Amino acid sequence: xxxxxxxxxxxxxxxxxxxxxxxxxxxxxxxxxxxxxxxxxxxxxxxxxxxxxxxxxxxxxxxxxxxxxxxxxxxxxxxxxxxxxxxxxxxxxxxxxxxxxxxxxxxxxxxxxxxxxxxxxxxxxxxxxxxxxxxxxxxxxxxxxxxxxxxxxxxxxxxxxxxxxxxxxxxxxxxxxxxx
Amino acid sequence: xxxxxxxxxxxxxxxxxxxxxxxxxxxxxxxxxxxxxxxxxxxxxxxxxxxxxxxxxxxxxxxxxxxxxxxxxxxxxxxxxxxxxxxxxxxxxxxxxxxxxxxxxxxxxxxxxxxxxxxxxxxxxxxxxxxxxxxxxxxxxxxxxxxxxxxxxxxxxxxxxxxxxxxxxxxxxxxxxxxxxxxxxxxxxxxxxxxxxxxxxxxxxxxxxxxxxxxxxxxxxxxxxxxxxxxxxxxxxxxxxxxxxxxxxxxxxxxxxxxxxxxxxxxxxxxxxxxxxxxxxxxxxxxxxxxxxxxxxxxxxxxxxxx
Numbered sequence: 001x002x003x004x005x006x007x008x009x010x011x012x013x014x015x016x017x018x019x020x021x022x023x024x025x026x027x028x029x030x031x032x033x034x035x036x037x038x039x040x041x042x043x044x045x046x047x048x049x050x051x052x053x054x055x056x057x058x059x060x061x062x063x064x065x066x067x068x069x070x071x072x073x074x075x076x077x078x079x080x081x082x083x084x085x086x087x088x089x090x091x092x093x094x095x096x097x098x099x100x101x102x103x104x105x106x107x108x109x110x111x112x113x114x115x116x117x118x119x120x121x122x123x124x125x126x127x128x129x130x131x132x133x134x135x136x137x138x139x140x141x142x143x144x145x146x147x148x149x150x151x152x153x154x155x156x157x158x159x160x161x162x163x164x165x166x167x168x169x170x171x172x173x174x175x176x177x178x179x180x
Numbered sequence: 181x182x183x184x185x186x187x188x189x190x191x192x193x194x195x196x197x198x199x200x201x202x203x204x205x206x207x208x209x210x211x212x213x214x215x216x217x218x219x220x221x222x223x224x225x226x227x228x229x230x231x232x233x234x235x236x237x238x239x240x241x242x243x244x245x246x247x248x249x250x251x252x253x254x255x256x257x258x259x260x261x262x263x264x265x266x267x268x269x270x271x272x273x274x275x276x277x278x279x280x281x282x283x284x285x286x287x288x289x290x291x292x293x294x295x296x297x298x299x300x301x302x303x304x305x306x307x308x309x310x311x312x313x314x315x316x317x318x319x320x321x322x323x324x325x326x327x328x329x330x331x332x333x334x335x336x337x338x339x340x341x342x343x344x345x346x347x348x349x350x351x352x353x354x355x356x357x358x359x360x361x362x363x364x365x366x367x368x369x370x371x372x373x374x375x376x377x378x379x380x381x382x383x384x385x386x387x388x389x390x391x392x393x394x395x396x397x398x399x400x401x402x403x404x405x406x407x408x409x410x411x412x413x414x415x416x417x418x419x420x421x422x423x424x425x426x427x428x429x430x431x432x433x434x435x436x437x438x439x440x441x442x443x444x445x446x447x448x449x450x451x452x453x454x455x456x457x458x459x460x461x462x463x464x465x466x467x468x469x470x471x472x473x474x475x476x477x478x479x480x481x482x483x484x485x486x487x
Binding site for chain 2: 017019020024033035036046066079081097099101103111112114116118119133168169171172177
Protein backbone atom coordinates (compact mmCIF):
# COMPACT_ATOMS: atom_id res chain seq x y z
CA UNK A 1 0.00 0.00 0.00
CA UNK A 2 1.29 3.40 -0.88
CA UNK A 3 0.42 4.92 2.55
CA UNK A 4 2.83 2.76 4.49
CA UNK A 5 5.61 4.51 2.65
CA UNK A 6 4.63 7.98 3.86
CA UNK A 7 7.55 9.44 5.75
CA UNK A 8 6.71 11.43 8.90
CA UNK A 9 7.68 15.06 8.52
CA UNK A 10 7.41 15.80 12.26
CA UNK A 11 4.83 18.49 11.56
CA UNK A 12 1.91 18.29 13.97
CA UNK A 13 -1.68 19.05 13.05
CA UNK A 14 -4.40 19.72 15.60
CA UNK A 15 -8.15 20.03 15.60
CA UNK A 16 -10.64 21.94 17.69
CA UNK A 17 -12.23 20.86 20.96
CA UNK A 18 -15.63 21.13 19.34
CA UNK A 19 -14.75 18.63 16.64
CA UNK A 20 -15.06 14.88 16.53
CA UNK A 21 -13.04 12.65 14.25
CA UNK A 22 -15.30 9.75 13.29
CA UNK A 23 -14.69 6.55 11.38
CA UNK A 24 -16.58 3.32 11.15
CA UNK A 25 -15.18 0.00 10.03
CA UNK A 26 -16.62 -3.37 9.18
CA UNK A 27 -15.89 -6.26 11.57
CA UNK A 28 -12.58 -6.90 9.79
CA UNK A 29 -11.35 -3.33 10.25
CA UNK A 30 -11.91 -1.90 6.80
CA UNK A 31 -13.08 1.70 6.82
CA UNK A 32 -16.75 2.04 5.83
CA UNK A 33 -17.22 5.65 6.86
CA UNK A 34 -14.92 8.57 7.51
CA UNK A 35 -16.17 12.02 8.42
CA UNK A 36 -14.95 15.33 7.10
CA UNK A 37 -12.71 15.99 10.08
CA UNK A 38 -10.97 12.63 9.64
CA UNK A 39 -10.31 13.30 5.97
CA UNK A 40 -9.02 16.80 6.65
CA UNK A 41 -6.72 15.69 9.49
CA UNK A 42 -5.46 12.69 7.54
CA UNK A 43 -5.01 14.65 4.31
CA UNK A 44 -7.06 12.03 2.53
CA UNK A 45 -9.81 12.07 -0.05
CA UNK A 46 -12.80 10.00 0.78
CA UNK A 47 -12.03 7.56 -2.00
CA UNK A 48 -8.52 7.01 -0.56
CA UNK A 49 -9.95 6.04 2.82
CA UNK A 50 -13.07 3.96 2.19
CA UNK A 51 -12.48 0.24 1.94
CA UNK A 52 -8.95 0.62 3.33
CA UNK A 53 -7.76 -1.08 6.48
CA UNK A 54 -7.60 1.24 9.44
CA UNK A 55 -3.84 1.01 9.71
CA UNK A 56 -3.85 3.34 6.72
CA UNK A 57 -2.97 6.12 9.18
CA UNK A 58 -0.67 4.03 11.36
CA UNK A 59 2.23 6.10 12.68
CA UNK A 60 5.53 4.26 13.26
CA UNK A 61 5.71 5.78 16.76
CA UNK A 62 2.66 3.79 17.87
CA UNK A 63 3.60 0.64 19.80
CA UNK A 64 2.16 -2.57 18.36
CA UNK A 65 1.05 -3.64 21.82
CA UNK A 66 -1.51 -0.81 22.00
CA UNK A 67 -3.25 -2.02 18.83
CA UNK A 68 -3.11 -5.58 20.09
CA UNK A 69 -4.82 -4.41 23.29
CA UNK A 70 -7.34 -2.47 21.21
CA UNK A 71 -8.38 -5.50 19.19
CA UNK A 72 -8.39 -7.82 22.20
CA UNK A 73 -10.63 -5.38 24.07
CA UNK A 74 -13.03 -4.98 21.14
CA UNK A 75 -13.25 -8.75 20.64
CA UNK A 76 -14.27 -8.83 24.30
CA UNK A 77 -17.14 -6.51 23.31
CA UNK A 78 -15.75 -3.78 25.54
CA UNK A 79 -15.05 -0.13 24.81
CA UNK A 80 -11.44 0.90 24.41
CA UNK A 81 -9.78 4.21 25.14
CA UNK A 82 -6.34 5.06 23.83
CA UNK A 83 -4.13 7.99 23.10
CA UNK A 84 -3.08 7.53 19.51
CA UNK A 85 -0.76 9.42 17.22
CA UNK A 86 -1.83 9.10 13.58
CA UNK A 87 0.10 9.72 10.42
CA UNK A 88 -1.54 11.81 7.72
CA UNK A 89 -0.97 11.05 4.05
CA UNK A 90 1.15 14.21 3.76
CA UNK A 91 3.52 13.10 6.54
CA UNK A 92 2.04 15.30 9.29
CA UNK A 93 0.88 13.65 12.50
CA UNK A 94 -1.96 14.32 14.90
CA UNK A 95 -2.69 13.07 18.41
CA UNK A 96 -6.17 11.92 19.36
CA UNK A 97 -7.91 10.55 22.40
CA UNK A 98 -9.69 7.64 20.73
CA UNK A 99 -12.79 5.93 21.99
CA UNK A 100 -13.49 2.76 20.03
CA UNK A 101 -16.70 0.79 20.52
CA UNK A 102 -18.31 -2.15 18.80
CA UNK A 103 -21.52 -1.46 16.88
CA UNK A 104 -24.29 -3.99 17.39
CA UNK A 105 -27.39 -4.86 15.44
CA UNK A 106 -30.72 -5.57 17.10
CA UNK A 107 -29.74 -9.19 17.75
CA UNK A 108 -26.58 -8.07 19.57
CA UNK A 109 -24.25 -9.18 16.78
CA UNK A 110 -21.17 -6.99 16.20
CA UNK A 111 -21.65 -5.39 12.79
CA UNK A 112 -18.57 -3.20 12.90
CA UNK A 113 -16.53 -0.82 14.99
CA UNK A 114 -16.91 2.85 15.61
CA UNK A 115 -14.20 5.27 16.60
CA UNK A 116 -14.73 8.77 18.00
CA UNK A 117 -11.58 10.80 18.48
CA UNK A 118 -11.35 13.93 20.58
CA UNK A 119 -8.51 16.36 20.92
CA UNK A 120 -6.30 15.41 23.89
CA UNK A 121 -4.70 17.77 26.37
CA UNK A 122 -1.01 18.54 25.87
CA UNK A 123 -0.10 17.03 29.21
CA UNK A 124 -1.82 13.77 28.23
CA UNK A 125 0.01 13.78 24.88
CA UNK A 126 3.35 14.26 26.63
CA UNK A 127 2.64 11.44 29.06
CA UNK A 128 1.41 9.08 26.32
CA UNK A 129 4.44 9.93 24.19
CA UNK A 130 6.75 9.02 27.09
CA UNK A 131 4.88 5.78 27.73
CA UNK A 132 4.96 4.76 24.07
CA UNK A 133 8.66 5.48 23.83
CA UNK A 134 9.25 2.88 26.53
CA UNK A 135 6.98 0.32 24.85
CA UNK A 136 8.53 0.98 21.47
CA UNK A 137 12.01 0.47 22.88
CA UNK A 138 10.90 -2.91 24.25
CA UNK A 139 9.37 -3.86 20.91
CA UNK A 140 12.29 -2.69 18.79
CA UNK A 141 14.54 -5.39 20.24
CA UNK A 142 12.59 -8.05 18.36
CA UNK A 143 12.43 -8.74 14.64
CA UNK A 144 9.36 -10.94 14.54
CA UNK A 145 6.14 -8.91 14.92
CA UNK A 146 4.57 -11.37 17.40
CA UNK A 147 7.69 -11.19 19.61
CA UNK A 148 7.63 -7.41 19.45
CA UNK A 149 3.94 -7.34 20.46
CA UNK A 150 4.63 -9.70 23.36
CA UNK A 151 7.56 -7.59 24.56
CA UNK A 152 5.55 -4.36 24.33
CA UNK A 153 2.64 -5.97 26.14
CA UNK A 154 4.94 -7.24 28.90
CA UNK A 155 6.48 -3.77 29.27
CA UNK A 156 3.01 -2.22 29.53
CA UNK A 157 1.88 -4.77 32.13
CA UNK A 158 5.02 -4.11 34.14
CA UNK A 159 4.41 -0.35 34.12
CA UNK A 160 0.77 -0.89 35.15
CA UNK A 161 1.83 -3.28 37.93
CA UNK A 162 4.38 -0.76 39.23
CA UNK A 163 1.73 1.93 39.33
CA UNK A 164 -0.94 -0.45 40.60
CA UNK A 165 -3.34 0.72 37.88
CA UNK A 166 -5.35 -1.03 35.21
CA UNK A 167 -4.85 0.14 31.64
CA UNK A 168 -8.19 1.98 31.74
CA UNK A 169 -7.31 3.68 35.01
CA UNK A 170 -3.97 4.78 33.61
CA UNK A 171 -5.61 6.24 30.51
CA UNK A 172 -8.13 8.12 32.64
CA UNK A 173 -5.36 9.34 34.94
CA UNK A 174 -3.88 11.02 31.89
CA UNK A 175 -7.29 12.35 30.87
CA UNK A 176 -7.74 13.94 34.27
CA UNK A 177 -5.04 16.27 33.00
CA UNK A 178 -7.58 17.82 30.66
CA UNK A 179 -8.79 15.58 27.81
CA UNK A 180 -12.41 16.34 27.18
CA UNK B 181 -9.10 -0.65 -5.26
CA UNK B 182 -12.79 -1.56 -5.36
CA UNK B 183 -15.13 1.31 -5.75
CA UNK B 184 -16.90 1.87 -2.41
CA UNK B 185 -20.71 2.03 -2.65
CA UNK B 186 -20.81 5.20 -0.53
CA UNK B 187 -18.88 6.95 -3.25
CA UNK B 188 -21.38 6.17 -6.01
CA UNK B 189 -23.66 9.06 -6.76
CA UNK B 190 -27.24 7.86 -7.17
CA UNK B 191 -28.20 7.13 -10.74
CA UNK B 192 -31.27 8.49 -12.46
CA UNK B 193 -33.04 11.67 -11.44
CA UNK B 194 -30.31 13.16 -9.22
CA UNK B 195 -32.44 15.35 -6.95
CA UNK B 196 -35.12 12.77 -6.19
CA UNK B 197 -32.59 9.98 -5.69
CA UNK B 198 -30.58 12.18 -3.32
CA UNK B 199 -33.66 13.04 -1.27
CA UNK B 200 -34.65 9.37 -1.06
CA UNK B 201 -31.13 8.50 0.05
CA UNK B 202 -31.30 11.16 2.78
CA UNK B 203 -34.76 9.99 3.81
CA UNK B 204 -33.54 6.39 4.08
CA UNK B 205 -30.61 7.31 6.33
CA UNK B 206 -32.78 9.56 8.48
CA UNK B 207 -35.40 6.87 8.93
CA UNK B 208 -32.75 4.35 9.97
CA UNK B 209 -31.29 6.84 12.42
CA UNK B 210 -34.78 7.65 13.72
CA UNK B 211 -35.16 3.94 14.36
CA UNK B 212 -31.96 3.95 16.41
CA UNK B 213 -29.65 2.60 13.68
CA UNK B 214 -26.66 4.94 13.71
CA UNK B 215 -24.59 2.84 11.37
CA UNK B 216 -26.02 4.45 8.27
CA UNK B 217 -24.51 7.65 6.81
CA UNK B 218 -25.57 9.63 3.79
CA UNK B 219 -23.53 8.47 0.77
CA UNK B 220 -22.19 10.86 -1.81
CA UNK B 221 -25.22 12.59 -3.36
CA UNK B 222 -23.59 14.49 -6.15
CA UNK B 223 -20.88 17.03 -6.75
CA UNK B 224 -22.87 20.23 -6.37
CA UNK B 225 -22.03 22.41 -3.33
CA UNK B 226 -25.58 21.98 -2.03
CA UNK B 227 -25.31 18.16 -2.14
CA UNK B 228 -21.88 18.17 -0.53
CA UNK B 229 -23.01 20.57 2.19
CA UNK B 230 -26.25 18.70 2.90
CA UNK B 231 -24.45 15.38 3.13
CA UNK B 232 -21.77 16.81 5.41
CA UNK B 233 -24.35 18.46 7.69
CA UNK B 234 -26.56 15.39 8.02
CA UNK B 235 -23.60 13.10 8.64
CA UNK B 236 -22.23 15.49 11.26
CA UNK B 237 -25.60 15.46 12.97
CA UNK B 238 -25.55 11.65 12.91
CA UNK B 239 -21.93 11.52 14.11
CA UNK B 240 -22.62 13.73 17.12
CA UNK B 241 -25.85 11.96 18.01
CA UNK B 242 -24.09 8.61 17.56
CA UNK B 243 -21.24 9.80 19.81
CA UNK B 244 -23.67 11.07 22.44
CA UNK B 245 -25.65 7.82 22.46
CA UNK B 246 -22.47 5.74 22.77
CA UNK B 247 -21.18 7.95 25.57
CA UNK B 248 -24.48 7.95 27.43
CA UNK B 249 -24.66 4.16 27.32
CA UNK B 250 -21.01 3.48 28.07
CA UNK B 251 -20.58 6.13 30.79
CA UNK B 252 -23.74 5.00 32.59
CA UNK B 253 -22.64 1.36 32.36
CA UNK B 254 -19.23 2.30 33.76
CA UNK B 255 -20.90 4.23 36.59
CA UNK B 256 -23.19 1.29 37.35
CA UNK B 257 -20.12 -0.97 37.43
CA UNK B 258 -18.44 1.41 39.88
CA UNK B 259 -15.75 2.52 37.37
CA UNK B 260 -16.11 6.17 38.30
CA UNK B 261 -12.79 7.10 36.72
CA UNK B 262 -14.49 6.70 33.33
CA UNK B 263 -15.95 10.15 32.69
CA UNK B 264 -18.57 11.22 30.20
CA UNK B 265 -16.62 12.62 27.27
CA UNK B 266 -18.26 15.91 26.43
CA UNK B 267 -15.63 16.88 23.85
CA UNK B 268 -17.12 17.42 20.41
CA UNK B 269 -20.49 18.12 22.00
CA UNK B 270 -22.24 21.47 21.80
CA UNK B 271 -25.44 23.08 23.07
CA UNK B 272 -27.97 20.66 24.50
CA UNK B 273 -25.57 17.75 23.88
CA UNK B 274 -22.97 19.44 26.07
CA UNK B 275 -25.48 20.42 28.75
CA UNK B 276 -26.83 16.87 28.93
CA UNK B 277 -23.25 15.52 28.93
CA UNK B 278 -22.36 17.78 31.85
CA UNK B 279 -25.53 16.72 33.63
CA UNK B 280 -24.61 13.06 33.20
CA UNK B 281 -21.07 13.90 34.36
CA UNK B 282 -22.48 15.51 37.50
CA UNK B 283 -24.72 12.55 38.22
CA UNK B 284 -21.62 10.36 37.78
CA UNK B 285 -19.84 12.54 40.33
CA UNK B 286 -22.81 12.20 42.70
CA UNK B 287 -22.78 8.42 42.22
CA UNK B 288 -19.06 8.41 42.89
CA UNK B 289 -19.52 10.46 46.07
CA UNK B 290 -22.36 8.18 47.18
CA UNK B 291 -20.20 5.15 46.50
CA UNK B 292 -17.38 6.75 48.52
CA UNK B 293 -19.78 7.50 51.37
CA UNK B 294 -21.18 3.97 51.28
CA UNK B 295 -17.65 2.60 51.30
CA UNK B 296 -16.73 4.88 54.20
CA UNK B 297 -19.90 3.87 56.04
CA UNK B 298 -19.12 0.21 55.44
CA UNK B 299 -15.62 0.74 56.75
CA UNK B 300 -16.79 2.56 59.86
CA UNK B 301 -19.39 -0.20 60.33
CA UNK B 302 -16.60 -2.76 60.35
CA UNK B 303 -14.53 -0.63 62.71
CA UNK B 304 -17.57 -0.27 64.95
CA UNK B 305 -18.12 -4.03 64.78
CA UNK B 306 -14.52 -4.63 65.86
CA UNK B 307 -14.82 -2.14 68.70
CA UNK B 308 -18.14 -3.57 69.80
CA UNK B 309 -16.75 -7.08 69.68
CA UNK B 310 -13.73 -6.31 71.83
CA UNK B 311 -15.88 -4.23 74.22
CA UNK B 312 -18.44 -7.01 74.55
CA UNK B 313 -15.76 -9.66 74.96
CA UNK B 314 -14.06 -7.64 77.71
CA UNK B 315 -17.41 -6.86 79.32
CA UNK B 316 -18.67 -10.43 79.26
CA UNK B 317 -15.37 -11.68 80.67
CA UNK B 318 -15.57 -9.14 83.48
CA UNK B 319 -19.20 -10.03 84.11
CA UNK B 320 -18.32 -13.73 84.23
CA UNK B 321 -15.44 -13.03 86.63
CA UNK B 322 -17.53 -10.71 88.81
CA UNK B 323 -20.42 -13.15 88.74
CA UNK B 324 -18.12 -15.91 89.93
CA UNK B 325 -16.82 -13.74 92.75
CA UNK B 326 -20.30 -12.58 93.68
CA UNK B 327 -21.56 -16.15 93.69
CA UNK B 328 -18.77 -17.26 95.99
CA UNK B 329 -19.27 -14.22 98.28
CA UNK B 330 -23.02 -14.80 98.40
CA UNK B 331 -22.56 -18.44 99.34
CA UNK B 332 -20.07 -17.43 102.04
CA UNK B 333 -22.44 -14.78 103.37
CA UNK B 334 -25.36 -17.22 103.37
CA UNK B 335 -23.27 -19.63 105.44
CA UNK B 336 -22.35 -16.87 107.87
CA UNK B 337 -26.00 -15.81 108.15
CA UNK B 338 -27.15 -19.36 108.88
CA UNK B 339 -24.44 -19.72 111.55
CA UNK B 340 -25.38 -16.33 113.05
CA UNK B 341 -29.08 -17.30 113.23
CA UNK B 342 -28.16 -20.57 114.92
CA UNK B 343 -25.93 -18.73 117.42
CA UNK B 344 -28.56 -16.12 118.12
CA UNK B 345 -31.22 -18.81 118.64
CA UNK B 346 -28.93 -20.60 121.04
CA UNK B 347 -28.36 -17.29 122.86
CA UNK B 348 -32.12 -16.82 123.03
CA UNK B 349 -32.49 -20.27 124.61
CA UNK B 350 -29.82 -19.46 127.18
CA UNK B 351 -31.50 -16.19 128.10
CA UNK B 352 -34.88 -17.91 128.36
CA UNK B 353 -33.30 -20.52 130.65
CA UNK B 354 -31.89 -17.67 132.74
CA UNK B 355 -35.35 -16.04 132.95
CA UNK B 356 -36.96 -19.33 134.00
CA UNK B 357 -34.23 -19.89 136.65
CA UNK B 358 -34.68 -16.41 138.06
CA UNK B 359 -38.44 -17.00 138.25
CA UNK B 360 -37.80 -20.12 140.31
CA UNK B 361 -35.35 -18.19 142.49
CA UNK B 362 -38.02 -15.60 143.04
CA UNK B 363 -40.56 -18.28 144.12
CA UNK B 364 -37.96 -19.73 146.50
CA UNK B 365 -37.21 -16.31 147.94
CA UNK B 366 -40.96 -15.63 148.38
CA UNK B 367 -41.18 -18.85 150.31
CA UNK B 368 -38.19 -17.83 152.47
CA UNK B 369 -39.82 -14.44 152.99
CA UNK B 370 -43.06 -15.98 154.17
CA UNK B 371 -41.06 -18.28 156.49
CA UNK B 372 -39.17 -15.23 157.86
CA UNK B 373 -42.44 -13.32 158.51
CA UNK B 374 -43.94 -16.29 160.30
CA UNK B 375 -40.69 -16.69 162.25
CA UNK B 376 -40.91 -12.99 163.27
CA UNK B 377 -44.48 -13.50 164.37
CA UNK B 378 -43.40 -16.66 166.23
CA UNK B 379 -40.49 -14.88 167.99
CA UNK B 380 -42.85 -12.03 169.00
CA UNK B 381 -45.24 -14.53 170.60
CA UNK B 382 -42.26 -16.30 172.19
CA UNK B 383 -40.89 -13.07 173.75
CA UNK B 384 -44.40 -12.20 175.12
CA UNK B 385 -44.70 -15.67 176.63
CA UNK B 386 -41.13 -15.36 178.02
CA UNK B 387 -42.03 -12.04 179.70
CA UNK B 388 -45.13 -13.59 181.29
CA UNK B 389 -43.00 -16.41 182.60
CA UNK B 390 -40.84 -13.86 184.40
CA UNK B 391 -37.44 -14.98 185.63
CA UNK B 392 -38.09 -18.52 184.45
CA UNK B 393 -38.52 -17.28 180.83
CA UNK B 394 -35.47 -15.01 180.81
CA UNK B 395 -33.25 -17.48 178.92
CA UNK B 396 -36.04 -18.24 176.49
CA UNK B 397 -36.50 -14.50 175.90
CA UNK B 398 -32.84 -14.28 174.79
CA UNK B 399 -33.45 -17.10 172.27
CA UNK B 400 -36.69 -15.42 171.05
CA UNK B 401 -34.75 -12.19 170.51
CA UNK B 402 -32.06 -13.96 168.52
CA UNK B 403 -34.72 -15.68 166.43
CA UNK B 404 -36.37 -12.29 165.74
CA UNK B 405 -33.06 -10.75 164.70
CA UNK B 406 -32.38 -13.71 162.34
CA UNK B 407 -35.88 -13.42 160.86
CA UNK B 408 -35.42 -9.68 160.30
CA UNK B 409 -32.06 -10.20 158.55
CA UNK B 410 -33.54 -12.98 156.43
CA UNK B 411 -36.38 -10.67 155.37
CA UNK B 412 -33.96 -7.88 154.43
CA UNK B 413 -31.75 -10.27 152.44
CA UNK B 414 -34.81 -11.67 150.63
CA UNK B 415 -35.83 -8.15 149.57
CA UNK B 416 -32.37 -7.55 148.12
CA UNK B 417 -32.49 -10.90 146.29
CA UNK B 418 -35.94 -10.04 144.85
CA UNK B 419 -34.57 -6.72 143.60
CA UNK B 420 -31.64 -8.55 141.96
CA UNK B 421 -33.95 -11.15 140.42
CA UNK B 422 -36.23 -8.39 139.05
CA UNK B 423 -33.18 -6.67 137.54
CA UNK B 424 -32.04 -9.99 135.97
CA UNK B 425 -35.52 -10.59 134.53
CA UNK B 426 -35.75 -7.09 133.06
CA UNK B 427 -32.28 -7.52 131.52
CA UNK B 428 -33.26 -10.96 130.13
CA UNK B 429 -36.37 -9.50 128.51
CA UNK B 430 -34.22 -6.80 126.86
CA UNK B 431 -31.75 -9.46 125.73
CA UNK B 432 -34.58 -11.57 124.26
CA UNK B 433 -35.98 -8.57 122.35
CA UNK B 434 -32.56 -7.66 121.01
CA UNK B 435 -31.75 -11.25 120.02
CA UNK B 436 -35.13 -11.61 118.25
CA UNK B 437 -34.51 -8.38 116.35
CA UNK B 438 -31.01 -9.60 115.42
CA UNK B 439 -32.25 -13.00 114.15
CA UNK B 440 -35.06 -11.31 112.20
CA UNK B 441 -32.52 -9.00 110.52
CA UNK B 442 -30.21 -11.90 109.75
CA UNK B 443 -33.09 -13.87 108.27
CA UNK B 444 -33.96 -10.88 106.02
CA UNK B 445 -30.31 -10.61 105.06
CA UNK B 446 -30.27 -14.31 104.26
CA UNK B 447 -33.24 -13.89 101.89
CA UNK B 448 -31.44 -11.01 100.15
CA UNK B 449 -28.28 -13.09 99.82
CA UNK B 450 -30.30 -15.96 98.35
CA UNK B 451 -31.68 -13.41 95.82
CA UNK B 452 -28.15 -12.36 94.88
CA UNK B 453 -27.08 -15.99 94.53
CA UNK B 454 -30.10 -16.69 92.32
CA UNK B 455 -29.33 -13.63 90.17
CA UNK B 456 -25.74 -14.76 89.76
CA UNK B 457 -26.14 -18.51 89.37
CA UNK B 458 -29.68 -18.71 88.01
CA UNK B 459 -32.67 -20.28 89.62
CA UNK B 460 -33.91 -23.53 88.17
CA UNK B 461 -37.18 -23.37 90.17
CA UNK B 462 -38.18 -20.08 88.52
CA UNK B 463 -36.33 -20.74 85.26
CA UNK B 464 -34.34 -17.56 85.53
CA UNK B 465 -30.94 -17.28 83.85
CA UNK B 466 -27.87 -16.53 85.92
CA UNK B 467 -25.57 -13.57 85.35
CA UNK B 468 -22.62 -15.64 84.13
CA UNK B 469 -24.89 -17.52 81.75
CA UNK B 470 -26.33 -14.18 80.61
CA UNK B 471 -22.82 -12.95 79.86
CA UNK B 472 -22.29 -16.00 77.63
CA UNK B 473 -25.67 -15.40 75.94
CA UNK B 474 -24.76 -11.74 75.40
CA UNK B 475 -21.47 -12.71 73.82
CA UNK B 476 -23.09 -15.31 71.55
CA UNK B 477 -25.83 -12.89 70.46
CA UNK B 478 -23.37 -10.09 69.77
CA UNK B 479 -21.15 -12.48 67.76
CA UNK B 480 -24.17 -13.50 65.72
CA UNK B 481 -25.10 -9.85 65.13
CA UNK B 482 -21.52 -9.00 64.16
CA UNK B 483 -21.33 -11.87 61.68
CA UNK B 484 -24.42 -10.44 60.00
CA UNK B 485 -23.10 -6.86 60.18
CA UNK B 486 -19.76 -7.85 58.64
CA UNK B 487 -21.33 -9.74 55.76
